[in-house]
Amino acid sequence: MLHWLIRTGRPKSLMYLIDTNIHTAYLLQEDFEKDDLTKKYLALYKEITLAERVVPDFILGEFETFIMHVAPSRFQLNPEDKQKLKQLALDYIRKLTDECTIIVPEVKTVQRARDIFFENVHTHYMSFVDCLLLAAAQHSGYSLMTKDKKLNDRAKEIDVVCYEP
Amino acid sequence: MYYMYRAVNISEETYKQLQRLAMQLNKPKAQVVEVLVKEYGEGRKEQEKEKLEKFNKEMEAKMKALKLSKKIPFDPDTMDEDFAALADTDWTP
Numbered sequence: 001m002l003h004w005l006i007r008t009g010r011p012k013s014l015m016y017l018i019d020t021n022i023h024t025a026y027l028l029q030e031d032f033e034k035d036d037l038t039k040k041y042l043a044l045y046k047e048i049t050l051a052e053r054v055v056p057d058f059i060l061g062e063f064e065t066f067i068m069h070v071a072p073s074r075f076q077l078n079p080e081d082k083q084k085l086k087q088l089a090l091d092y093i094r095k096l097t098d099e100c101t102i103i104v105p106e107v108k109t110v111q112r113a114r115d116i117f118f119e120n121v122h123t124h125y126m127s128f129v130d131c132l133l134l135a136a137a138q139h140s141g142y143s144l145m146t147k148d149k150k151l152n153d154r155a156k157e158i159d160v161v162c163y164e165p
Numbered sequence: 166m167y168y169m170y171r172a173v174n175i176s177e178e179t180y181k182q183l184q185r186l187a188m189q190l191n192k193p194k195a196q197v198v199e200v201l202v203k204e205y206g207e208g209r210k211e212q213e214k215e216k217l218e219k220f221n222k223e224m225e226a227k228m229k230a231l232k233l234s235k236k237i238p239f240d241p242d243t244m245d246e247d248f249a250a251l252a253d254t255d256w257t258p
Contacts, residue, residue, distance in 0.1 A: 021241035030228050032239040041241075046221055049213040066244070074247045075237040088231050095220065127245055147241040 015101065016163055017054045017137045018045070019146035020062045020129075027067070027092055040165030041147055053100040054142055060102075062129050064093065109135045116158075124150065134160060 022045055025038055034042070067089040072082045105113070112135035113128065120126050126134075130151050137144045137155065143163040144155050152162045175183075187194045239247075 021244045024239070024244060025241040026224075027228065028237065028239055030231060031233045032237050038241055047217075049217050050220055051209075051213055066247070070247055071237070071239075075239070077237075078234060081233045084231050084233065088227055091227055092224065095224070099216065099220065130245075148244070149242065 015052050015054050015140070015142045016048050016145050017056070017133060017142040018048075018059070019133060019144070019148065019151070020059050020066060021147045022145055023059070023063050023092070023096075024066055025147065027088060028071075037165065038147065041145075044163065044165055045145065048145075050099040051101060053096075054140075055096050055100045055102050056132070056136055057102070057104050058129055058132050060093065060096070064089070103136065103140075105132055105136055106139070109139045112139065116154075120154070124154070126151070126154065130154075134158060137161075 022041060025032075025034075026042060026045055029042060068086060071077065071085065077085065110132065113131040116134055117126065117128055117131040120131075130148070133144065133146070133151070134155055136142065137160045138158055143161045144152070145163040146152060146155075152164065155162050183194055183197060187197045190197060
């Protein structure tokens with residue numbers, strides 16, 4: 001193997017880090033009342049090519065927990081609905097992991113997430129998953145796509161580009 | 166404009182091919198790489214578009230088929246709060 005140097009320009013963000021709320025809104029779009037902004041987010045999401053959709057392992061975990069465990073209980077789904085939703089989620093997770101860009105955070109990203117978490121824990125609390133998302137977007141120059149307004153606000157404070165309608 | 170240098174590992178054979186191309190075209194190797202990467206990216210665009218269309222079509226059919234027996238009160242803005250449905254906690258942020 002040879003080691004050589006290549007000159008590169010300023011990284012342009014052509015990759016989109018997708019938050020759990022976008023995946024969930026996409027999957028459940030036929031089953032809840034959508035406001036105009038949600039409709040616009042979903043329209044944007046559908047235009048992002050699969051290779052440009054960045055799916056971190058921790059978002060997959062959060063998505064699976066929400067669909068398989070939270071949603072059935074929170075929305076009091078009957079056994080038949082629960083089964084249908086489970087099957088749809090399995091198909092979607094399979095497709096995401098087969099066709100989108102999967103990432104895992106580096107140690108430095110986790111440490112940065114920890115710093116964001118503790119900086120905000122007493123003022124405007126964010127889950128550690130949200131902090132990981134911000135740290136990953138910042139570290140790799142991804143555009144963040146989330147419907148969470150508070151998360152978009154924090155992202156802008158640390159110069160993370162938000163992909164918004 | 167170039168302002169950043171980054172190390173990349175490639176195989177010896179690829180490097181030889183790059184060197185040959187650069188010599189034949191009488192262009193710097195960096196320029197050859199840039200053109201090749203750009204062309205490769207352009208070539209993939211159509212392929213990616215087709216994959217996306219197929220994905221959207223398949224998923225839309227599945228989502229329409231889901232049809233839960235009732236509308237659910239899901240709100241993507243407040244999804245984090247829905248996790249409280251998992252279990253009670255005494256931790257209040």
